[in-house]
Structure formats: C-alpha cells, structure tokens
Amino acid sequence: MLTAALKENLSFMVVEVARQLDDTAGVLTSGEVSAFPKINSRDDYIDNLKTVIENRCFSTLSEARSITQRERDRIQATHTICVNLERIGDFAVSAVDQLHYLKKQTILQHFDYQQIFDILAEHLHVVIPVLESGNMGQALAICRAENQIDAIYKENFDKIMEELRGGKEIENLITVLFIFRYLERMGDSLLNIGEALLLSILGEKIKIEQFQALEETLSRSGVRTNLSEVEFSSILGSRSGCRIRKVQGPNEQPLIAPQTQSSIFKEGNKEKILAEKNNLERWNEIFPDLTPRLFSHQESEETASLLVEFLPGQTLEAIILKGDPDELDMVCKLLHATVLEIWQRTKKKVPVKANFIPQIMSRMHSVLSVHPDFHRVRQDIGSSEVMPTEELLEKCQRIEENLAAPFSVFIHGDFNVNNIIYNAVKGRIQLIDLYRSRESDYVQDVSVFIVSNFRQPVFKTHLRDRLNWITRDMYELAKEFAAQQGDETFEVRMALALARSFYTSTRFEWNNDFAHEMFMRSHFLLEKVLAHQDSPWRTFSLPSSIMYY
C-alpha cells in the first residue's frame, strides 16, 4: 500500500491542480489579468508537491526492506501520476500566459473551451479513488477522456481555421489556437495518468490502444468477460516489434475454449501480425496441431492484433538448459522426425534462393550500431591482403546468385530453440512465432537453429557439450536429407547461411568477446567460400568445427 504521507501529498496535488484548472477557466472567461500572480504562485506550489512526491516515491523504493511487485507498481503509478499532474499545471500557466497576446478577449468566447475543463475536472476527481479501489472501469474512462478532449479540440481547430480563411483577426485567432493546443495537451497528460492507473491495477504496462485492441479481439473470439478479471502476465518477448501478452481468465479458468487455459495476445506492426496470421492459416492446412490455433484477429490503420492459442509446454531452450539428458534426447528425436516430415511434406521442386548475403547486408546497420568495430577494413600483412567486409560480402553475393537450393520447403523462418515447444501431454513438438514462414531453403532453418544453440550464453562444459551434440545431430540430419535429395550445394549454402546467422546474431549479444567470436566465424566462412570459387561447389566441404564452441 502507499504510505499515508504519499497518499496525502498526492491527494493535495490533485486538489491543487483541479483548483488551478478552475481558476484558469475563470481567467480565460474574464480576461482578469490580476489573477495571473495567483496562478503562477500555485504553480510553484504544485511543482514543490511534485518534488516531495517524487522524493518519497524514490526513497520508499530504495529504503523499504521488502516490497511486493504490486506495491512497486503502485509507487511507479503514483510517480507517473504526479509528473503528469504537474504538466497539466504547467499547461494551465502557459494557456493563461497567452492572454497577453490576445488583443480582443471576446474572440476566445466564440469557442467552447469550458467543455475541456469540465472533462478534466470530472476525471481528476476520481484519480485518488481509482488508485485506492483499483476500479478498472473508471481507469479506462480516464484514458478514454483523452479521445473526447481531442474531438473537442478538433472541432474548435476546424472552426478557427474557417475563421482564419476569412482573413480577419489573424493574430488573435492564432493565439486562441495556441490556448486550445495547451488544453489538448492536458488531455494527453490525463491519458498518461489513466495508463498509470491501469499499471497499478493490472501490474502491466499497457497502453489504452493495446487494451482496446485486446478487448475487441477477445470479443470477436466470442468471449464476454470483464477485462478487470483477466490476468495478464508479463511481456514474453518484443524483439520483433510486436508486443506479446499471455492472457488468462480469472483463477486460471478457461477463457477461450474448454481445452485452452489461456491465450496469447499479440499486438503491433500490422505487416508482421498479418504475416503471422496468414502463416498460421497455412501451417494449419499443412500440419494441423503443429502451430497455435488462431482465435481471432483485429486490424486498425497502423497496427493489428491476434489472439492465438497459448501452447503449454516447455521451450526447447528450457529443456536444453535445465532438462535431463534422456528427456532432451527424446525431444530432439521428436524434433528431427517433425522437421523431416515438414520438409518431405512441403517440398516443391522449384529452385529457391534464400539470399543469405543480402540478409546480412540488410542487418549490417543494426549490427554496427551495437558493435561499431564489427566490419573489416582493407589491411595488408606483408604480401597477404585482408579483404574488407563489404568486398567479401559483394563477392559472396555474386557467388550466391548461382547457388539456388534445388527445391523449396515451407520454412519456419526463425527456427531458434525459443520457438520450439515440447508439449509433454500431447507428446509432440509444436512451433510458435511464425511470421517469417515462407517457401524457402531448408538450410536457413538449420543454420538459425544451430546458431541459436551456439549463442546460448552458457560456458559450463557439460552444457556446451550438450549444445554441441544437439548441433551435430541437427546438422547430420540435414546433411543426410541433402544427400537423399541429391542436393549437391548443401554444404556451401550451409556455410553462407551460418555466416549470415553468426553475423546477424551479434546484434543481440552484448558480451563483446562472445560476439567477436561469432563475427570472426562469419568472416572465416565467407573467406572459405570465396577461396573455393574456382572449384565445383559439390566438392566444397563445410569446416564443421565452426559450429561448435
């Protein structure tokens, strides 16, 4: 719970900001310049309160011996609320200041600003009660008030523009526009306050747009539920630019369908979300039950969201790092069988290029932003020349143009150990995170899998051994498949694919030594490929020790 002192100070602050807004509305109506000093001095008081609350929040967080996550969330919410209350206070002062430039006070009265003050007052009034009661409906109402304020702003903005077109009172109208702009920004701060309240209630940082998307997505999937009863667990991953949440009914009750305990809500980049939706549908046609079921999807102008089945089980990564050898062995065998079946079932006799080198090139910028020295420049050691990274890539790209895979398969696209789930109840492997699935070269999935093992930040010998044999077995499976299919360029494509995965993985690795190891392996492979260019590619032999650490 918030300390009594903290709650008291926040209550004072709400009251003072509400009074400030009252007085501001009054001054805008009357144009009474004599009220300015009062407004300014109250602003100083509000600033002081903010500092006091901020200090209390930080000291509570640092001094409390034991503090629960819930308390931490409430303190964080309190801090966000006080910062935004202070901003509302500042906007009030700025709005009043504009009166200095308004030559004709009556012009302001042509426009309806009072509505905005009324909405702000109505919702500020309930901030403290919501913080105490955790009333989700009221928190959402505070968030949605911003939309109302925006609509009023838009209405007045249009009216100001129309009058400006008349060509009269231009200076005064622009001042009126500035005043409305400050009022509109008060709405933005009110939204931040509402979202802070959502954080204190849900224990999750969630934006109102995401919340609405979730609400709509759930209702499209036929769920009628009070969202305040839904449990959210923390963001599972967001590297792809999509926010992912696990959604669960109250007391872990089934929310979607009897066989499902919970579901995953993904919201974010429209293109990625839609790609995932299409891929889930495609996977479901090829392999029912291999990937999560799609419950519903939702699109807005810029973002989209999906509600998909949450697959219970363990990721392969968790089994590698914590499972016992027998379990891991069994899961790997299952994985091999699944992978082979996917390849055989989706194989199409159409040559396909995975474009590994262009994939490196397009991620080069993100690699260099994390590791600025991860590119070679031209160097000479005696008569030996060190080829710069760019030149090496260009030459390998020309080689790659003639190295299409002889057939395509439907690849996962991000086949790393985190995206492979073992469901012990069903006794089967399932795959998640499928937005990159496409018809492509199976070598891509194999190399991503291998490097996702390699880049595990574990250095204990027995775990490294484990990663190494998992790598070797997957590589041998692929090599054998290649031989059966008469795929003669398998090893050289594998070299390029591994070079790509090693190089691009460095952008996720902050341990410079380990990242540098991958950077060097990537260059070594590219140099090996280049050195072989005058011989037939079927004679290229991948130096397999490159895969082991």
Place this chain on the structure above:
Amino acid sequence: MSTKKFDYESLQDGHSIKTYLVSLIDSIEKGRIILKSNGDEMAMRVGDLMKFSVQAKNKDGQNKLSIKLSWSEIKPVIKDERSSSMSIGS
C-alpha cells in the same frame, strides 16, 4: 587443470628468425607443435580453427610485432552425454 608453460626470449637476425618461423610452419602443417625446455616437453595439437592475430606498434623508434595463435583443443571433441561416448565433431 595443470598449466604448462614454455618461455623463450633471444636476440636473432633475419636469417635465424626465418629458421624458427619455418619450423613453426612445418609443425602447423603436421598438426603438432612440440616445445621442449630442459628436457620437459610440451606438445600442442594444432586446432581445426585457430585465432590468429597480428599486432604491431612503432613508438619513438621502438618496434614491436606480435603474432599470436590461440585455440582451444577441447572444442572439436563432443562428449555425448547420452551414451557417454566420445566422438570427434569434425
């Protein structure tokens, strides 16, 4: 884990240095570098992959050129915990 060390420092001219370097190149080609000190032998198996670095410095007429090879001998050996057997991964 025991640590073995070999240390050698001397003055040479271009001709005699070449002899040492050629002998090292031979050893690398054969896959085994043998170093002996007062009868104590240190043998190193050449790795499939070795880190190779060259560093040079010239300061106030003082020159330094370091050539370093480093590698792990354990790397290519995969101990398969499932069957407790050892296999060579390359």
